Amino acid sequence: MAHLFIPGPTDVAPEILSAQAQPMIGHRSQAFADLFGRIQPRLRQVFLTQHRVYVTASSGSGLQEAALRNCVARRVLVAVNGAFSDRWYEIALANGIQTDRVDVPWGKAITPDTIGAALSHADYDAIAVVHNESSTGVENPVAAIAAAARTIRPDILVLVDAVSSAAGVRIETDAWGLDVVLTSAQKCFALPPGLAFAAVSDRALERAATVSQRGWYFDFILLERYLARNMTPATPAISLLYALDAQLGRILNEGLEARFARHAEMAEYCQNWGEQRFGLFAQDDYRSKTVTAFSNSRSLDISALNAYLVGFGMTIANGYGPLKGKTFRIGHMGETRGHDLELLFQRIDEFLDGAQAEPPK
Ligand SMILES: Cc1ncc(COP(=O)(O)O)c(C=O)c1O
Structure with missing residues (x-):
């Protein structure tokens, strides 16, 4: 995972x-x-x-x-x-x-x-x-x-x-x-x-x-x-x-073509999820296949979100430099798979809905 x-x-x-x-x-x-x-x-x-x-x-x-x-x-x-x-x-x-x-x-x-x-x-x-x-x-x-x-x-x-x-x-x-x-x-x-x-x-x-x-x-x-x-x-x-x-x-x-396709699929999945909930920072048609930047349109406290995710062993990134707090980023590269993103989104959705689960001991 x-x-x-x-x-x-x-x-x-x-x-x-x-x-x-x-x-x-x-x-x-x-x-x-x-x-x-x-x-x-x-x-x-x-x-x-x-x-x-x-x-x-x-x-x-x-x-x-x-x-x-x-x-x-x-x-x-x-x-x-x-x-x-x-x-x-x-x-x-x-x-x-x-x-x-x-x-x-x-x-x-x-x-x-x-x-x-x-x-x-x-x-x-x-x-x-x-x-x-x-x-x-x-x-x-x-x-x-x-x-x-x-x-x-x-x-x-x-x-x-x-x-x-x-x-x-x-x-x-x-x-x-x-x-x-x-x-x-x-x-x-x-x-x-x-x-x-x-x-x-x-x-x-x-x-x-x-x-x-x-x-x-x-x-x-x-x-x-x-x-x-x-x-x-x-x-x-x-x-x-x-x-x-x-x-x-x-x-x-894995095969280079399969690896490239996996990254493209993860990006699409991540960006569809994010578009419905936040909006995306990067211009349409030029969105990265390895990292997605979300507009923080709900004024989320990104540190609090990360503190919740860390309880489940996951970490996302705040916006970089001047974009800190205004955006946050999710990397989907390397060993990450689509099902890892599913688990991550499940936890973020819980956080958004105010339905936080107890982290495992
Ligand atoms: C696009 C890009 N260029 C350069 C760097 C700097 O790379 P490094 O930290 O390996 O020196 C980074 C690091 O995140 C990066 O994302």
């Missing part, structure tokens, strides 16, 4: 937690190269890419920094419609990268037209977008955004934060022409936090070779050199890689 209905970290299957307890190995050993080598082709399947997927001992924000430091030689345009796209902008500024932002209201999607118009303002060589804005429950149309951007600037690199959607939603890295698609382990991959993954195109690597201050820990050229030998430049998070190895087996056993 799922417990965490927050947009990450998500529940981890017991066998995956146990997989972490395998004995330690040296990271320059053949055993490690075998482990890392088993992981790579299966990660490429999940990211729908024939190119490489880097694995780092960090959370997803680390790879946001990596993408910007490696892929921007001149100037980046950041499309902002929520807290995590705002983070793209903050990271660019913090790294001294020339950057501009184009804002659309939170809850609305970034459209190809918005990007097209904004790209004419300066000599951009990269755009940064979030695929699935966990703060608002909006899924941005990154395929159409990438196509529009390339029509205007053929050399542009498209950097995509897919932290709360990769492995739960179909993202066609190669077919859509995306240059970096990054994610964190603790969302749809349903792993403990501490690993991040980035699918990186040849174009992105060629760009990185022209950028002088890429840093060291997240240098794509260095990561590439080590990946060729199934190694990492620095000590990897070996226990987490055991978990990843096992979880990739479970993900591909």
